[in-house]
Amino acid sequence: MAGTGKSTISRTIARELAEKKRLAASFFFTRGKKDISHSGMFFTTIAAQLAISLPVLRTSISDAIDNNAHIFEQGPREQWNQLILNPLKSAPTQSIQLVVVIDALDECDSMEDIQLILLLLEEAKDLDTVRIKIFLTSRPEIPIFDGFRQLSGEAYRDFILHNIPLDTVNTDISTFFLQKLSPLKAKHGLRTPWPDEQTIEQLVERAAGLFIYAATTLRFIRDGINGPEEQLSLVLSATKSSLSATEHLDGIYTTLLQHSVVGRRGYQECEQLAEWFRQVVGSIVVMFNTMPARNLAQLLQISFNMVSRTLNSLRSVLHVPEDESQPVRLFHLSFRDFLQDSRRCSDSRFRIDEKARHTSLFRKCMSHISQLEENICDLWGPGVLITEIPNDTIQKSVPLYVQYACRYWLDHWRLWNPLEDIKTIRQFLEQHFLHWLERLSLIGEVSNGAHMIITLEEILSVSCNTY
Secondary structure (H helix, E strand, O other): OEOOOHHHHHHHHHHHHHHOOOEEEEEEOOOOOHHHOOOOOHHHHHHHHHHHHOHHHHHHHHHHHHHOOOHHHOOHHHHHHHHHHHHHHOOOOOOOEEEEEEEOHHHOOOHHHHHHHHHHHHHHHHOOOOEEEEEEOOOOOHHHHHHHHOOOHHHOOOOEHHHOOHHHHHHHHHHHHHHHHHHHHHHHOOOOOOOOHHHHHHHHHHHOOOHHHHHHHHHHHHHOOOOHHHHHHHHHHHOOOOOOHHHHHHHHHHHHHHHHHHOOOOHHHHHHHHHHHHHHHHHHHHOOOOOOHHHHHHHHOOOHHHHHHHHHOOOOOEEOOOOOOOOOEEOOHHHHHHHHOOOOOOOHHHOOOHHHHHHHHHHHHHHHHOOOOOOOOOOOOOOOOHHHOOHHHHHHHOOHHHHHHHHHHHHHHHOOOOHHHHHHHHHHHHHHHHHHHHHHHHOOOHHHHHHHHHHHHHHHHHHOOOO
16 A cells, blocks of 8 residues: 555554454554564564464464574564464464554665565465455555565555545545534534535635645644634645645645744744754654653753744644653654755745754753763662662662663764764773663663664774865
């Protein structure tokens, strides 16, 4: 399956399958989000969920782990064979057909792994004991098409969202607008009918088959700083009806930013608010993991009020939980793509410079980890097991923003590799290397730390002659 709206569909299908007890497992790839941006945790996650949904597999999967303690460090093929395929082959025959849902395969950061995943999953078609179907969504990118072309004809069927008749999609979008806007009419005491039939037709025309346009438009009308009528008027005046679907989406994003972030303020205040936007939202766009707003403020070393004010103005495109312990995230990746594309984001005040954001985040991370001290948890002696330390002690001693800095400082730096920062890195390693390893140990990231050291050594060996 390919096309806009795939993630919403796959999540809905996964939820319905779970309610019917037919969901075998699911995995939702998201680029730049820690363990769900690559294939390293893909097959182990699927295996763990299969052990829950199919109890008859638990013994086989457990035995596979006992027989190969390093299976979690091995490649996709070994994990697929030992943790999933072989246990499925040896399982008692099952009458029910189960489904594995894989969302946004295109968000996996390795095209080689994408094609390997497709080839391995094809082997499930020959199972006799357990009937497994795989529901997979992706954007129609060439390497993924090539991966499907390598499969045998009976192994898969494709369903392309863009091939659904536009009249059918428009009917659904019209229904969506009518059902979602009607409660606003009663809540705000608006005139009847509101919105009228002509207005609904205009909204559907601008959506041009994109549900993300409809959903974003709805949130803008519902959650905007003005009343629903004025917000709707802004939407209709934002773009011309003759534009393409992507141009309409860009138009609603631009209108949303101009009216929600800066509004009708003076020049200096507008520039300040736009700078806050680039710092806060720009960081969210490029960060490797999400975090709550308060932790984000600590990571960026700016006031929580500044972060909160920026985020609260953007509830049309950002999920800002009422529970402050929950992470802030983008509603849809199309907003990230829009902000990073100079051809689409015409207002330079809101354009996100990926290089500048990564560089800034690296330096913020380095600022935090350069203040690390020894024995932060006041351990009572050497050789203490992590399991003996209360989790709340670890969380208090190594707050989330410090955990992020310890885990991702190198990832932010290596993407752009500015040579002027090499001296800072060397100074950090000379003074705080052991303190950093202690933090990684406390948060269970020692293995990632080892990979970071290897990667850093390779980078520095190439850069040292230049520096």
